[in-house]
Amino acid sequence: MKLKDGLILREVAGQYVIVPTRKRVQEVIGILYMTKPAAYLWGYMQNNEFEKEDLIQLTLKRYADATYDQVSKDLDKFLKELAVRGALEIEDQIQGSYSIHLPNKENERI
Amino acid sequence: MKEYEFEPACRRMEWLEPFYKAVWEKAFADTIPISGTFELTPRCNFNCRMCYVHLTEKEIYKHGTEMTAEEWLRVAKEANEAGTTWLCITGGEPLMHLEFETIWRELTQMGFFITLQTNASLVQKFEKLFQECPPRRCKITLYGSNDEIYEKVCQVQKGFTRTDRGIQMLKQMKIPIELVSTVIRQNLDDVEKIIEYVGKNSLPWIPNINVRTAGRGVEVDMENLRISPLDYSEEKTCNLRKKVSMNPERKPCTYCKDYRLGYWIVWNGYMRFCSFLNGPDISVRDKAFKECWKELVEFQEGLQWPEECRVCELQESCVRCAALFDIKDGALVIKEQFCKKRRE
Numbered sequence: 001m002k003l004k005d006g007l008i009l010r011e012v013a014g015q016y017v018i019v020p021t022r023k024r025v026q027e028v029i030g031i032l033y034m035t036k037p038a039a040y041l042w043g044y045m046q047n048n049e050f051e052k053e054d055l056i057q058l059t060l061k062r063y064a065d066a067t068y069d070q071v072s073k074d075l076d077k078f079l080k081e082l083a084v085r086g087a088l089e090i091e092d093q094i095q096g097s098y099s100i101h102l103p104n105k106e107n108e109r110i
Numbered sequence: 111m112k113e114y115e116f117e118p119a120c121r122r123m124e125w126l127e128p129f130y131k132a133v134w135e136k137a138f139a140d141t142i143p144i145s146g147t148f149e150l151t152p153r154c155n156f157n158c159r160m161c162y163v164h165l166t167e168k169e170i171y172k173h174g175t176e177m178t179a180e181e182w183l184r185v186a187k188e189a190n191e192a193g194t195t196w197l198c199i200t201g202g203e204p205l206m207h208l209e210f211e212t213i214w215r216e217l218t219q220m221g222f223f224i225t226l227q228t229n230a231s232l233v234q235k236f237e238k239l240f241q242e243c244p245p246r247r248c249k250i251t252l253y254g255s256n257d258e259i260y261e262k263v264c265q266v267q268k269g270f271t272r273t274d275r276g277i278q279m280l281k282q283m284k285i286p287i288e289l290v291s292t293v294i295r296q297n298l299d300d301v302e303k304i305i306e307y308v309g310k311n312s313l314p315w316i317p318n319i320n321v322r323t324a325g326r327g328v329e330v331d332m333e334n335l336r337i338s339p340l341d342y343s344e345e346k347t348c349n350l351r352k353k354v355s356m357n358p359e360r361k362p363c364t365y366c367k368d369y370r371l372g373y374w375i376v377w378n379g380y381m382r383f384c385s386f387l388n389g390p391d392i393s394v395r396d397k398a399f400k401e402c403w404k405e406l407v408e409f410q411e412g413l414q415w416p417e418e419c420r421v422c423e424l425q426e427s428c429v430r431c432a433a434l435f436d437i438k439d440g441a442l443v444i445k446e447q448f449c450k451k452r453r454e
Contacts (some may be wrong), residue, residue, distance in 0.1 A: 012142075012144060012195045019222065019223060021221060022218055022244075031129060
């Protein structure tokens with residue numbers, strides 16, 4: 001997985017929020033804010049391609065009292081949120097909407 | 111949650127997401143300037159009768175010089191470092207700043223949530239720029255539903271046609287738009303048609319009837335613009351006078367939404383807490399942003415109602431804010447006729 005470029009993590013009044021820049025303004029939906037542990041991971045994710053397992057290991061290293069299962073569950077939610085809001089670079093992803101018109105013959109054949 | 115002698119505005123905004131609430135609460139407690147407005151220029155291609163900012167090229171020099179792109183960007187960088195995250199770009203017509211493109215390109219990659227406030231008539235000229243660097247949100251002034259009304263209100267030809275073209279372009283680009291209309295005598299009869307336009311375009315709309323002069327070099331002919339006040343019965347007037355709306359113990363700025371967390375920087379380089387005021391003159395050209403912010407907060411803390419208000423028998427019922435006064439020598443001063451009109 002990879003994060004899109006042009007997304008700035010900002011700490012504002014004690015909260016962490018992602019501010020999209022330039023064209024990303026239209027690609028990231030709503031306000032993407034996160035907890036401190038997630039913000040810590042963001043630093044790594046910005047500079048590396050990553051798998052969920054990488055993030056689990058990083059979190060476990062930093063938070064000694066965290067359990068594998070809980071971190072895994074939290075990361076599922078976090079990564080889903082990033083994908084839904086358009087912060088992840090997903091291969092073959094098409095931005096926006098599209099439609100295909102096939103001739104009637106083709107339509108019937110399908 | 112910390113207790114204040116009055117309730118911060120964010121506590122009254124039930125609709126806010128927990129994120130916003132937490133940010134606003136902390137910004138208020140620690141005086142972090144999270145929200146700013148840059149009034150780039152007093153120039154405008156329209157000449158709206160109720161505008162208190164617009165100056166012609168010839169008038170500008172009497173009131174100062176516009177900040178250059180370099181100056182705005184230096185301030186923006188410092189503001190960003192100080193915590194500013196929500197930024198509104200306005201004017202005059204901000205697209206009329208001679209270096210608008212440079213300013214916009216840089217601002218949109220600094221990490222602000224930017225709202226562009228415009229009359230939309232020039233956005234087509236900047237289509238390529240907005241495609242590369244789209245605003246997060248546009249607040250567009252709409253003063254009528256056709257060119258004739260625009261001629262009466264904004265004193266320009268084809269004003270509606272140009273505005274509508276801009277709105278349609280931004281809509282096509284899927285940029286969120288909010289329309290704002292000031293209703294004055296000259297467009298009062300057109301309000302229904304404005305509502306039709308708003309509905310047809312499925313856009314949010316905020317109407318208002320506030321016409322004010324700000325003592326910033328523009329004379330607004332309020333007498334001939336303001337919609338006549340409602341003709342209240344004697345009983346209703348009497349009840350209004352008895353209604354307690356203001357706490358005389360509270361300082362004027364504590365009624366502002368942006369108190370301790372927001373600011374304006376006006377076109378000639380002064381940081382203020384409200385665009386409707388002719389002061390204070392805290393120069394962002396001469397001082398670092400953080401220093402200006404500190405000075406502004408101290409100024410707001412020290413600001414009191416004028417003596418006349420403190421002894422007035424209507425001090426609890428007379429709904430007012432600091433922007434209804436002038437600022438002279440660092441103090442609020444009552445504008446001519448203000449009390450007389452209020453009593454009437």
